[in-house]
Amino acid sequence: MRIGEIAHQAGVSTRALRYYEEQGLLTSERTPSGQRTYPESAVERVRLIQQFFTAGLPSRTILQLLPCVDTGHASPKAFELLASERNRITAAMADLAAARDALDRMIDIANHPTPEHCPALREPAWAPYNPADATRTAPGPTEALVASATLITM
Amino acid sequence: MRIGEIAHQAGVSTRALRYYEEQGLLTSERTPSGQRTYPESAVERVRLIQQFFTAGLPSRTILQLLPCVDTGHASPKAFELLASERNRITAAMADLAAARDALDRMIDIANHPTPEHCPALREPAWAPYNPADATRTAPGPTEALVASATLITM
DNA sequence: CTTGACCCTGACGTCAATGTGAGGTTTTAG
DNA sequence: CTAAAACCTCACATTGACGTCAGGGTCAAG
Numbered sequence: 001m002r003i004g005e006i007a008h009q010a011g012v013s014t015r016a017l018r019y020y021e022e023q024g025l026l027t028s029e030r031t032p033s034g035q036r037t038y039p040e041s042a043v044e045r046v047r048l049i050q051q052f053f054t055a056g057l058p059s060r061t062i063l064q065l066l067p068c069v070d071t072g073h074a075s076p077k078a079f080e081l082l083a084s085e086r087n088r089i090t091a092a093m094a095d096l097a098a099a100r101d102a103l104d105r106m107i108d109i110a111n112h113p114t115p116e117h118c119p120a121l122r123e124p125a126w127a128p129y130n131p132a133d134a135t136r137t138a139p140g141p142t143e144a145l146v147a148s149a150t151l152i153t154m
Numbered sequence: 155m156r157i158g159e160i161a162h163q164a165g166v167s168t169r170a171l172r173y174y175e176e177q178g179l180l181t182s183e184r185t186p187s188g189q190r191t192y193p194e195s196a197v198e199r200v201r202l203i204q205q206f207f208t209a210g211l212p213s214r215t216i217l218q219l220l221p222c223v224d225t226g227h228a229s230p231k232a233f234e235l236l237a238s239e240r241n242r243i244t245a246a247m248a249d250l251a252a253a254r255d256a257l258d259r260m261i262d263i264a265n266h267p268t269p270e271h272c273p274a275l276r277e278p279a280w281a282p283y284n285p286a287d288a289t290r291t292a293p294g295p296t297e298a299l300v301a302s303a304t305l306i307t308m
Numbered sequence: 309c310t311t312g313a314c315c316c317t318g319a320c321g322t323c324a325a326t327g328t329g330a331g332g333t334t335t336t337a338g
Numbered sequence: 339c340t341a342a343a344a345c346c347t348c349a350c351a352t353t354g355a356c357g358t359c360a361g362g363g364t365c366a367a368g
């Protein structure tokens with residue numbers, strides 16, 4: 001398969017694929033005329049790479065991780081890296097959850113049944129970590145709103 | 155309080171605070187000589203701003219959101235924005251979870267009790283979405299490893 | 309053989325939240 | 339009073355994963 005096909009199937013640009021190759025994340029055969037050729041499996045590999053990029057891993061880190069995907073074995077160094085990146089991701093998820101909760105508090109206040117009731121600041125929307133709000137975990141308030149917004153934005 | 159104190163308490167640089175002001179996210183009084191002065195509450199406000207930045211919201215979006223923190227009311231536009239950003243964050247968390255699971259699969263394989271058993275690719279580590287692995291949700295494998303890595307990296 | 313779609317290699321542009329340094333004023337501690 | 343520490347305003351540098359344009363080959367179809 002040529003680069004355009006891979007790009008299409010993996011949902012990325014050809015520029016991205018050449019960049020991955022430049023970074024050592026992806027290899028390709030070449031036709032006599034110099035055009036890149038990939039095996040089918042490249043599609044999944046690109047998707048994995050993209051997943052890591054999306055998760056905020058820099059290319060240098062991905063480069064260190066990929067060999068252990070290929071060999072199925074992890075050196076001690078790679079092992080540490082795997083673990084520390086996992087921790088990083090976990091921390092990032094916590095940060096996102098915190099921001100989401102802040103938004104939820106704002107939505108709650110904006111949705112307050114009696115708008116006259118909260119002139120501004122009885123409990124500021126950004127109060128530091130109100131544990132009473134932390135009992136609920138996943139869905140959050142105003143499901144209908146979020147659902148409709150999903151329709152709008154996804 | 156002056157800028158250095160706020161920066162210290164909020165855990166950001168003075169440069170960041172001046173940038174926030176430049177972007178309209180933060181206001182300050184000035185002493186006759188021109189030095190910035192902030193109320194105590196600025197610390198929490200900066201922390202909120204940082205939380206949003208960490209969650210990937212761009213300053214322009216934060217700028218649209220903050221008024222509704224201040225007034226406790228959200229215009230329809232702001233409301234849509236709140237909802238769509240909440241969705242964005244939720245999607246980002248899902249992406250992080252997917253990457254974390256990919257790492258977990260790699261860790262599992264690297265930790266495989268019989269390393270000789272998986273020469274490379276019986277089930278590639280990056281197999282697309284193995285639902286059997288999705289039953290477990292939060293903690294993941296190799297707790298001890300992750301715990302020790304936490305000690306190392308946090 | 310030619311046209312249009314695809315591919316190639318540079319190489320510069322982008323965007324956003326800061327970092328950093330220059331050159332100068334203000335505040336604070338002694 | 340003096341020196342250090344903190345502040346001020348420009349304004350250019352950084353980082354990373356691409357976008358985009360230039361200038362030029364390649365490949366299938368008609």
